[in-house]
Amino acid sequence: MQEYLPILKKSNLFQGVTSEEIQTMLTCLSARLKHYKKDEFIIHSGDYIRSIGMVVSGTALIIQEDFWGKRTIISEVMPGTLFAETYACIPSSPIEMSVLCDTECDVIFMDFNRIMNICSSACNFHTRLVQNFISAIAKKNMVLTKKMQHMSKKTIREKLLSYLSAESIKASSSTFDIPFNRQQLADYLSIDRSALSNELSKLQAEGIITYNKNQFTLSTFSG
Amino acid sequence: MQEYLPILKKSNLFQGVTSEEIQTMLTCLSARLKHYKKDEFIIHSGDYIRSIGMVVSGTALIIQEDFWGKRTIISEVMPGTLFAETYACIPSSPIEMSVLCDTECDVIFMDFNRIMNICSSACNFHTRLVQNFISAIAKKNMVLTKKMQHMSKKTIREKLLSYLSAESIKASSSTFDIPFNRQQLADYLSIDRSALSNELSKLQAEGIITYNKNQFTLSTFSG
DNA sequence: TTCAAAATGTTGTAATAACAACTGAATTGT
DNA sequence: ACAATTCAGTTGTTATTACAACATTTTGAA
Incomplete structure (x- = not known):
């Protein structure tokens, strides 16, 4: 996973955390790397999400299928960007969109519960991680609220x-x-x-x- | 602050926490109660937010003023509802709306940093609080995303x-x-x-x- | 049951928006 | 500097929407 440290370091989630600290954290979170082929689904609509994902190479698409099967592209996920993080916070709600590889992709998954439950093994940067995570969700919230005000x-x-x-x-x-x-x-x-x-x-x-x-x-x- | 325990208990933030636990938490967070008169501002647009607020009696309005001074009501804040929580997560961004009392109001403020930094004095329910808080923000996010998909x-x-x-x-x-x-x-x-x-x-x-x-x-x- | 009020549906019209097709200006790469 | 391309503005036409005014249905209270 070390090869992706430069991307992780630039990501919102690991902002302000050094490479060494990130490596410690990845272990502490039991992060796992998974490879996907083009056109493969990373997440299917209806799944219950327990991990947050970060694309570290390639690009994926967030898509939604309506009742009649018509697909809409909601957004593009670039390297360093989190996805499914909102649904990971609400484990009881199944996700209502799918994540599909636009190219070959490498994705790092981190267990949401491990992020939230500060590890006893004194991982000092954990608090920072939680704050970055909350900050990311809050920012998305802000962006959406602002846009909504104009669109309404x-x-x-x-x-x-x-x-x-x-x-x-x-x-x-x-x-x-x-x-x-x-x-x-x-x-x-x-x-x-x-x-x-x-x-x-x-x-x-x-x-x-x-x-x-x-x-x-x-x-x-x-x- | 005890008189408001029933409302706190029903709120999203303290969901699943007993009254006794809430009282311990309020102390741990140095929560403070403030009273406002009708038409008084609780938050002014442009303020930098460091605390999250919860209205425990009365109702307040989230309003926005545009460049020409035209006011729009964004939403109503009922007892048990948080406000300003998004901006508390992003201390560097000033809030872009105001919170105005529609009636007399009692508001409990909780310091954001105290919520995030798990207290050393072993407040066991703190993790639960953080999760409830994140869940609340994530839910708002979900609601906004869904609405946006239709509105666009x-x-x-x-x-x-x-x-x-x-x-x-x-x-x-x-x-x-x-x-x-x-x-x-x-x-x-x-x-x-x-x-x-x-x-x-x-x-x-x-x-x-x-x-x-x-x-x-x-x-x-x-x- | 009866009546008033609220909610929903219908219609016509004026305002507004989307769309297409085009012009001219600005930008870019060679 | 030049051509090619992108970007922004304009115009006319058609489609869609808001709005008003009214008809019908549903609801709830007396």
């Missing part, structure tokens, strides 16, 4: 203003840069790109915002 | 089928009950109620679903 608005205009307002507040300035290009922003808000461009133009024409490329400015007074 | 669909029909499909899979049956009335379902999916009713009628006319009150059945073959 009914019109493109409202969605946009909600998003831009949040970015402005985050930047503590009425002028700020956004991290998306137009297509990405449209995807993020689940709207059409051209409709987005169109609405931005209108907002600018009405003097509510001004923008240039990815830099936006909100007007203090709209009238 | 573009048409009412797609949103509805996504929701109904998920409920069907959860129930492991093509026939199932939903926990919402029409208005609540419309609010949940951020769509208009009459448009929702209308689309349900069409789906039934096309033989894709059948329903009666809150019981729905999905058709295996749509053609």
